[in-house]
Amino acid sequence: MTTESKIIECGSRLFRIICLITSSFVIQAKGHATPLAAGVAIHGWTILSDSEPDAMAVIARGPAYQINQLELSQAMVGSLRELQDEKRQLTVCRLVAAAHAAGIAEVTVADNALYNLDYYPERFRTGPGGTLDLDNTAFWQWFKDDYRALLDRVPAVDGVVLSFIASPGRPDLQSSQQLTSGALKLAALLNAVADVVVGERHLNLYARLYPNEIAGDPCIKELVDHIARPEVRLMSKFSPMDYFLTGPNNASVGAYDRPTIVEWDAVGEFNGQGVVANTWVEDIMRRYREVSVRSHVIGYTARVDRFASSRLIGRPGEINLLALKRAAEDPDVTAKQVYAEFIDERYGVAARPDVEAAFKNAYDIASSVFYVLGLPVNDHSRLDYDLYTESYGHNVIGRWLNPPVFWVGHGVDREFHCYRNILDHIAPAFVKDPRYVPPAYVPGSERRWIHPGEAMDEEYLRYILTEKDFGVSSAEDSLQHIDNARSKLASGAYDELHNYFERTLLTARLHRAVAAVYYGFRVWSRGEPYRSAYVYDVVQNGLTSSKEVVRLIRDFPVPPQSAEYEWAKDADRAERYLRLITQDGWLSEDPQGQHIPDPVAGLRFSPKTN
DSSP states (O other), X not given: OOXXXXXXXXHHHHHHHHHHHHHHHHHHOOXXXXXXXXXXXXXXXXXXOOOHHXXXXXXXXXXXXXXXXXXXXXXXXXXXXXXXXXXXHHHHHHHHHHHHHTXXXXXXXXXXXXXXXXXXXXXXXXXXXXXXXXXXXXXXXXXXXXXXXXXXXXXXOOEEEEEOTTOTTOGGGSBOSSOOSHHHHHHHHHHHHHXXXXXXXXXXXXXXXXXXXXXXXXXXXXXXXXXXXXXXXEEEESSSSSOOTTSOOOTTTTOSSSOEEEEEESSOTTTTTTTSOOOOXXXXXXXXXXXXXXXXXXEEEEEOOOSTTOOOTTSGGGHXXXXXXXHHHOTTOOHHXXXXXXXXXXXXXXXXXXXXHHHXXXXXXXXXXXXXXXXXXXXTTBOOXXXXXXGGTTTOGGGGOSSOEEEEOTTTOEEEEIIIIIIHHHSOHHHHSTTOSSOOOOOGGGGGGOOSSOOOOHXXXXXXXXXXXXXXXXXXXXXXXXXXXXXXSOHHHHHHHHHHHHHHHHHHHHHHHHHHHHHHHHHHTTOGGGOOHHHHHHHHHHHHHHHHHHHHHHTOSSOOOOOSSOGGGHHHHHHHHHHIIIIIOSOSBOTTSSOOBOTTTTOXXXXXXX
């Protein structure tokens, strides 16, 4: 642990002691909320983890970044109904008190309403299929009374961030004769919440939108047009889905005439979650500058963790938070200045050239390891080429590109059509089967490019492995830079960085090996015309390499911080592919349980033995 990390830990312990003493008084207190006024630029952080010690460490660091808003979300507060649990209520109240004590002016809690329908009294569930009758005025009175009671459990909170478009109870699918569209039903819910949060409590309300298509999405526009209170603000991600490194910025940000906060993923939900290198200074600053100047944008909030103990604070990925801070403060600041500021303070001036070079590779490593020819082929960073089929549907980058064409570097260095070239080749056959539900998300005009059946071939296998080799060599380069700087780093700092980049290298090697096995086997499985010596050797060598890297991961002496992405379990996922391909035989039908037969059911690859 570095000296700075020790200071952060000590500070967070002190905060916990203070808040344990004062929490009971905070819960009883009323009227302490001081939401940020209109016109104040928002520099915020969002905590997803339910780890109180990690949250305290984040809060303790907030003043150094001039953070004026903190959101407690997801695992900490996924919905207000969770505050009915006294233990969670006490934790949230302690964190609110700690944030205010640290000088963070506004603390918000997340909500995701409607809740599961069984939360609401049966007398209101009289619509078709047990849906809520939104025309029943008694329901809305009950709803507001319940909302008041839930907010009473966090009296010092300053605002609510409401996710509601895809909430468990799906407001747009409830029953109404008066509300004639899904957008109007969503607006009715939002307005009911606003009556309590804004109208009665005088708190800030942020409506978290999911406009994942074009800026003129008619449903979102209709919803926004029917928000009754002018004080309601919007929140939207800077990218149209999650932070896909190869995806565009969200065209919807700034498109609606409401003050808008831009939500940033500084951790990398699909990009390693800080368990492996995630120092993307240039990309974050470029995107920030493109998005922040749009109309109606009033600031940002950055996710600072991905559950468990994955916080960026006190770790190399904290540089992403500094990149946002400095970009917001100074339109002329450069990425090189951000590297210098962070590295000089944390690791020392003498180590800067090598540490900077190692950090700079992180974007190329992640975008070649966790992606396949530009598409994010992973399950929230987990090694997964066939189970998580969102990679070939909802998350396809081409959805937001017109035309759906992009350039793949990483030694491949050519332009690809997202559907005709990439998706048609790399998607598993069962995903392209007309019977598969849900089908791959392909616009109508592009469907002619997707053909049923297996289409992996040697050409695309070579592209994929060229890209994976690039990821491995980039990770090797970063690790070498850290080793070059060893004499210039304190022992704790060297150990931290060495382990960080060695994990990154092992991850790159594992993806390279398993990609060789999985995609190579798919080519080989097409029969003799496809079974070239190259293809056979790719699978054979991939099997050998996979076993070696699996062993190294299992023997890795320093486990990473916990996150949603459980790094060591990638070894188990790799072994699934090895077992299916060499022992059990390939699956008889699709792994989604839709009973779509696989054309290579039971086929096994027989590696050569010495």
